[in-house]
Structures are given as C-alpha cells and as structure tokens.
Amino acid sequence: MNKRMLAMSFFYVLVFSAVVSAQTGFYRSPAGKIGVGIGYQRYSPPERTEAPFRFHAQTLLGNLDYAFNNDLKISFLPGVSFFEANTQTPYEIAPSPSVDLRLLNVNDMNMTGLKFFLVGGFRTQYTNIVRTGDLPLHSINMTLRGGAGLLHILETGYAWRLKPFFGMFYTQAWNNVSTTQKVHVNTAQNFFTGETGVEIELSPTMSAIGSVEFSFQSSELLYRFGLNFHQAPTLNIQNKTTPQPRKTNTSSSPLTTRLAGIDVDPEPGVTPPDYKFRVEPLYPVIAKNRKIEGEVVLEATINEQGLPLDVVALTTLGFGLEEAAMQALRKTTFYPAIKDGRLTPKRVTLRYRFTLRNTN
Numbered sequence: 001m002n003k004r005m006l007a008m009s010f011f012y013v014l015v016f017s018a019v020v021s022a023q024t025g026f027y028r029s030p031a032g033k034i035g036v037g038i039g040y041q042r043y044s045p046p047e048r049t050e051a052p053f054r055f056h057a058q059t060l061l062g063n064l065d066y067a068f069n070n071d072l073k074i075s076f077l078p079g080v081s082f083f084e085a086n087t088q089t090p091y092e093i094a095p096s097p098s099v100d101l102r103l104l105n106v107n108d109m110n111m112t113g114l115k116f117f118l119v120g121g122f123r124t125q126y127t128n129i130v131r132t133g134d135l136p137l138h139s140i141n142m143t144l145r146g147g148a149g150l151l152h153i154l155e156t157g158y159a160w161r162l163k164p165f166f167g168m169f170y171t172q173a174w175n176n177v178s179t180t181q182k183v184h185v186n187t188a189q190n191f192f193t194g195e196t197g198v199e200i201e202l203s204p205t206m207s208a209i210g211s212v213e214f215s216f217q218s219s220e221l222l223y224r225f226g227l228n229f230h231q232a233p234t235l236n237i238q239n240k241t242t243p244q245p246r247k248t249n250t251s252s253s254p255l256t257t258r259l260a261g262i263d264v265d266p267e268p269g270v271t272p273p274d275y276k277f278r279v280e281p282l283y284p285v286i287a288k289n290r291k292i293e294g295e296v297v298l299e300a301t302i303n304e305q306g307l308p309l310d311v312v313a314l315t316t317l318g319f320g321l322e323e324a325a326m327q328a329l330r331k332t333t334f335y336p337a338i339k340d341g342r343l344t345p346k347r348v349t350l351r352y353r354f355t356l357r358n359t360n
Helices: 003-016 285-289 321-330
Strands: 034-044 055-067 072-085 091-093 096-108 114-131 137-152 161-178 183-203 206-215 221-230 257-259 262-264 274-277 294-302 308-313 333-335 337-339 342-344 346-354
Touching: 034 072, 055 221, 072 114, 096 308, 114 161, 137 183, 294 321, 308 321, 321 346
Parallel strands: none
Antiparallel strands: 034 055, 034 221, 055 072, 072 096, 091 114, 096 114, 114 137, 137 161, 161 183, 183 206, 206 221, 257 262, 262 346, 274 333, 294 308, 294 346, 337 342
8 A cells, every 4th residue: 555645644643633722621720730630532534435544543641730820821741542544454553652732821801701712732743653564654743733712601500610612723733754764754734623612610629621623624523531630729718817897888889898809799608708819900001191090890700719710890991900900810819708618609899999199
C-alpha cells in the first residue's frame, strides 16, 4: 500500500484529535491554586468506503492545572493514544505518547449572564507504525490550535450546576513521517472545527465534563469526557469573625443588610459572605480628569469557592467606572456563605464609591 497515503490518513487523525477545551473544564480558581484530572476521548472516522485507510483512536489523558488568577489558567496534559487501522495489510501501531500545553481565559460578558472563553494550545505526538517485512514509519506531529466560545451557568436547585458551552477553533498542524531511508510526508494543514458540550460542577472541588467536536470539512466526530479535581479557597471558619449585620440607610435597598461593603438579603440560618482578600478599584484616568464621582453598584454570585461569578453592573455612570469596579471585583476573593454548616452560593450586591479626594 502507498505509504504516503497511509501517512496522510493517519496525520488527519492526529490533527483532529488534538485536545483544546473540554479536558480540563472551565472552573475558576484563585491565584496559585492547582487542579488535576483524568480524561478519555474517542475518535470515529466517517464511513467512506473509498478511503483505503480508516483509523479508530482512543486516548487516555491526565491534566495538571495552575491558576494565575480567577480568569486565567495553564494546563499540562500528558496522554497516550491507541489506534486501530482498518486495512487489508496488517499494520501494528504502538501506543502513541503526546504532550499538550494549553492556556484558558474565561471572562464575564456584561449584562448578558453569559461568559466567553479564549483558548490556545500546543501539542506534539510521536507514533511508530510497523508492517511485517518493512521498515517502520516514524511520525512526529505538532499542532497549534486556538479558538473562542461562549458558556452559561445554569443553577439546578441541587448542589451541582450545569455549564453548557460552544466553541469554534482554528488548527494549524505540521507532520513528518519517515523511515530510516526516506521521508514520505513532510506537510502542513489547517482547518476549522466546532465543539459543544456541558460541564457539571458536582461540588466546590470536583467537576465532570463531556463534549463532541466536529469538523466543518467532513463528518469526523471526536467524543471527550473528563473528571477534574481542584483546590477550594482555604477557609478557616472556626477562627473567622463574622461581622454583625446592620441596616443600610440607602433608599434603594431598605430591606437589605450591609456587611463590610456587601449588601445581602437576610436569610434565617445563613451566615452571609464576607471579604477574604479585597482589591480596591483604580480610578479611571478619564473620570479623574473630568472630575467624575459617584457610586458603582455591582451584583454577583459568590460561589462555594468564594469566587464572584455572573457579575453585572446595576449603574451606568460611564467613564470607565463600572469597568474599573468589575475588574477589582474579579480579583477579590470571599469567605462563602454558610447554611446548615455547608458552603452555599449567595447572590450579593457590592458598592464601590469613587471620590476624588481618595485619588492621587
């Protein structure tokens, strides 16, 4: 059989099965936190009777994640792939090791309840293909991928939450297939794919994720599943002093309780969220130059990990004031609310007062 045709068919499998988004999930952790996980993906080729080579691929993956901040994390993903070739000539394909590096950034979209993510990754993989009585083929594949997408958090009323997502990705790949005597393939390829799936946040420290990736050029499908474990923020509830609630004097929220800059609806048996690490906003230059003052009001959900999610602005002062407050809030961490001895998400209102006498 034609070695070049075999190499090109195998190359497409390697390129299409490169990991992009679904393996490590979209959970957000404070700076310095680490996560680990395991994953499985299966590639199914299209039913094309005219294709001389058709490969099935199964891949086992591990991942180690490090959070730079609430929005940005880097992941290291070692893996090994197992291939089956449907050919008349017997080919033996050894287990194929791979290494991936990936960056993921997740941000809120103002006033929409949606989040958008940006992702980029690099992968390299080595494969050895052997046919009886012939020289082995050595395949070295490198893949550079990037893309963007949207996700949304759905509350279920239980201890877990759903995060459906959809993304589109661009791939640029290079492949070299050779024997000790000859280079059979040295080529590059690029194409677009889409991915849709859902992540299930099972607890503050564990999430499961599944997705299907598809090609816009053909009918290839790639199924992915992953289970991830990550660190929750360090809590010291026994030594934590909960501020005593006091009534606010603002006419806009006469039925709320104000706690160190956090407005929450009173709820019997619930210890409200409190600041753990508070970041003050920077005064926007344009607002300072025009002597603009005022109070920005934000609304957010403090989840079980003490992270602010679904941040929206309730005011429209403009001049960059809302954006400055939202940036500060995303870098702030909290002690989560406690109900019946368990951490629980809580919707809160936060106020940021911009006054010129506090600026330099």
